[in-house]
Every structure is written in structure tokens, then in C-alpha cells.
Amino acid sequence: MSANPIEMQNFTLMDEDEIQQRIVAAKAVLGDRLIILGHHYQREETFRHADVAGDSLKLSRSAANSKAEFIVFCGVHFMAEVADIVSRPEQIAILPDLAAGCSMADMANLANVERAWRELSEVLEPDEQITPMTYINSAADLKAFCGRHGGIVCTSTNARHVLEWAFEKREKVLFFPDQHLGRNTGFSMDIPLEEMVVWDYEQPMGGLTPEQIKNAKMILWKGFCSVHQLFTPEYIDEFTEKYPETNIISHPEASFEVCQKSDYVGSTEYIINTIRDAEPNTRWLVGTELNLVNRLHEQFKHEGKNVHFMSGTVCMCSTMFRIGPSSLLWVLENLVEGNVVNQIKVPADEAEQALLALNRMLDVSP
Numbered sequence: 001m002s003a004n005p006i007e008m009q010n011f012t013l014m015d016e017d018e019i020q021q022r023i024v025a026a027k028a029v030l031g032d033r034l035i036i037l038g039h040h041y042q043r044e045e046t047f048r049h050a051d052v053a054g055d056s057l058k059l060s061r062s063a064a065n066s067k068a069e070f071i072v073f074c075g076v077h078f079m080a081e082v083a084d085i086v087s088r089p090e091q092i093a094i095l096p097d098l099a100a101g102c103s104m105a106d107m108a109n110l111a112n113v114e115r116a117w118r119e120l121s122e123v124l125e126p127d128e129q130i131t132p133m134t135y136i137n138s139a140a141d142l143k144a145f146c147g148r149h150g151g152i153v154c155t156s157t158n159a160r161h162v163l164e165w166a167f168e169k170r171e172k173v174l175f176f177p178d179q180h181l182g183r184n185t186g187f188s189m190d191i192p193l194e195e196m197v198v199w200d201y202e203q204p205m206g207g208l209t210p211e212q213i214k215n216a217k218m219i220l221w222k223g224f225c226s227v228h229q230l231f232t233p234e235y236i237d238e239f240t241e242k243y244p245e246t247n248i249i250s251h252p253e254a255s256f257e258v259c260q261k262s263d264y265v266g267s268t269e270y271i272i273n274t275i276r277d278a279e280p281n282t283r284w285l286v287g288t289e290l291n292l293v294n295r296l297h298e299q300f301k302h303e304g305k306n307v308h309f310m311s312g313t314v315c316m317c318s319t320m321f322r323i324g325p326s327s328l329l330w331v332l333e334n335l336v337e338g339n340v341v342n343q344i345k346v347p348a349d350e351a352e353q354a355l356l357a358l359n360r361m362l363d364v365s366p
């Protein structure tokens with residue numbers, strides 16, 4: 001091991017081609033000791049180095065099944081935390097840029113969720129009547145909260161199966177942090193909109209009356225992904241007026257109105273597979289992050305598939321695709337030198353409880 005880690009600043013002004021070549025070289029030296037997991041939202045220059053590319057569920061499974069000593073996550077903080085929790089203790093999870101986060105995940109924090117649980121206990125018996133269910137886009141301490149209160153984690157792929165599991169356990173579900181995934185999934189299971197109330201974490205009792213809480217089947221945290229809120233039913237209408245043959249496909253983090261107007265709704269992996277398997281010469285309007293939409297366009301244009309972004313305005317999630325090739329190279333060359341930088345380590349007691357909720361999810365996922 002070298003005495004000091006190589007500093008990041010050595011890489012920031014490096015020529016792009018050189019960075020690309022050195023990443024390939026460092027991967028070759030590390031061999032089976034390394035796995036790079038890449039979420040579909042990553043920018044191309046980083047994404048191309050992923051050994052496994054996938055949505056949140058696929059990447060969680062890859063982390064759980066990997067034997068590699070180093071799991072380098074080209075994704076965001078909560079994904080690297082999951083990799084640390086589901087992998088063996090001697091494996092090391094690394095996030096090349098610590099600023100890679102998810103603003104929606106930050107909309108629910110442990111203090112607010114615990115306060116909600118206490119306030120709900122003024123009206124109900126939460127530990128008997130409510131299953132807490134967190135979207136994987138959340139911090140490890142919230143997954144641990146779900147673990148110790150008989151709850152569970154979900155991703156956009158398995159939300160329906162997980163919700164069915166949650167309702168088998170208790171009559172109500174507290175779903176956080178993404179109200180849209182909760183509402184879209186609940187509605188697809190025939191839960192009426194009036195039985196899904198929104199918990200405003202900035203207000204006492206979530207801004208709800210005791211009656212509203214008692215009558216609700218799902219209590220949805222007031223969180224959202226700003227990128228997916230860009231998509232509107234009006235834009236879909238305008239677009240389909242021009243191109244009536246368009247297939248509409250959205251991620252379930254988009255609003256209820258957008259998902260209702262969509263022909264297909266599903267995770268990033270589902271979106272890719274649906275467009276890949278579609279007939280040639282088809283047109284697609286896609287409601288998810290722009291890097292993925294651009295990649296789909298490039299990948300399938302030779303089949304005459306036209307893939308469009310569902311908005312005239314570009315709003316990138318600057319934290320989701322934060323990891324650039326220079327930070328990836330920085331962590332890899334440090335590993336070659338025997339230095340671990342940017343390790344993500346969840347405290348042991350928290351990891352143990354979060355693992356309960358994650359394993360429940362992995363067990364019920366198809």
C-alpha cells in the first residue's frame with residue numbers, strides 16, 4: 001500500500017482519452033477483485049465501464065451476489081449503501097464521487113419519519129396497523145427503521161409485489177419518500193385515490209385530520225423526484241397530436257396524470273427492454289432521465305426507432321449522473337496502489353436492521 005492516497009486533483013485536468021485508456025488499464029490490473037456497477041442514468045463516458053448495468057433492483061442483486069473485493073458503484077449514495085449492506089463484511093463498497101446523491105431520498109429523514117410514527121400513534125397503533133415501506137431511494141437509517149418496525153424496501157420494479165406483501169402484514173402502509181411511486185402503484189392495485197392521503201412532513205400530523213388517517217389505506221410521504229415532475233400530460237397531448245402513432249412510456253416516479261396517459265409504466269430496465277423488444281420503425285415518448293433517453297435513441301435509431309424525451313425543457317438530475325470518468329479513474333488507480341478512497345460503510349447495527357428490510361424485498365421480488 002502506498003503511504004498516501006493519490007489526490008483527486010491529479011485527474012481533474014487530464015485529457016479525456018487518457019482517462020478512458022487508464023480506466024481500462026486499471027480495470028485489467030484489478031481483474032476479478034473489482035466489479036463496477038452502473039445505473040442506467042450514468043453518463044456515457046462513465047457508463048461504458050460498468051461490468052453490470054441495471055436498475056436499482058438488478059444492481060442490488062448484483063451487489064448481493066458478487067464475490068469481488070471492491071464494489072465500485074457508478075450511481076448514487078443510497079445505492080452504494082445498499083451494496084455495502086447486502087455484501088459480505090469483507091467486501092468494500094465505493095462511491096467515486098460523494099456528492100452523487102438523490103434529492104428525493106433527502107426529502108425523508110429519520111427524525112421526520114420517527115415523528116410521523118409517533119404522531120400516527122395518537123390515532124392508530126402503528127406497529128400493529130401500518131407497514132412502513134421505503135423506496136430504495138432512501139438513506140440506510142430509513143431502511144433500518146423499516147427493518148425494526150416489520151417493514152420493507154421496494155424498487156420501482158417490485159413495488160407492486162412488495163405492496164401486496166405489506167398489506168398481507170398490516171391493513172395500512174406508510175410509504176416514503178416518493179408519493180408518486182406509492183400512488184401509481186396503489187392505484188394499479190385498485191386502491192381508490194381518496195384512500196391514499198399525502199403526509200406533509202412539514203406540518204403537525206402531516207396536515208391530516210384523524211379521520212383522514214383512519215380512512216386511509218396508504219399514507220404517502222410528500223416526496224418527489226424533480227426530474228420526473230417535468231413531464232406533463234399537456235406535453236404528451238401536444239406531442240401525440242403531432243405524432244399520433246407514438247407509444248408513451250414513463251417511469252412510475254412521474255405524476256399520476258402522466259402515468260395514466262402512458263401506454264407503459266415501469267423501471268429504467270423495463271423501459272429499455274420494452275423499447276428494445278418493440279417493432280422497428282416505432283416512435284417513443286419517454287418520461288425518465290435524459291441520459292438514458294439519449295442512449296436509447298442512439299442505440300435503436302438504426303432500427304428506425306424514434307426515441308424522444310418527454311419535455312421541451314432539459315433538466316438533468318445533476319447528482320444522479322454526477323460520477324465522471326475522472327473520479328472513477330481516481331478510485332481505481334488508488335485501488336491499484338492499495339488505497340481505498342470514498343468507501344461507503346453503514347454502521348453495523350443500522351446495516352443489520354436495514355438488511356432485514358432489504359432481504360424481505362429480495363425474497364418477495366419475482
Ligand code: 13P
Nearest residue numbers: 055056057155156267268
Ligand atoms: P430504477 O430502479 O427504475 O432504475 O430507478 C431508480 C431511480 O432512482 C429512478 O429515478
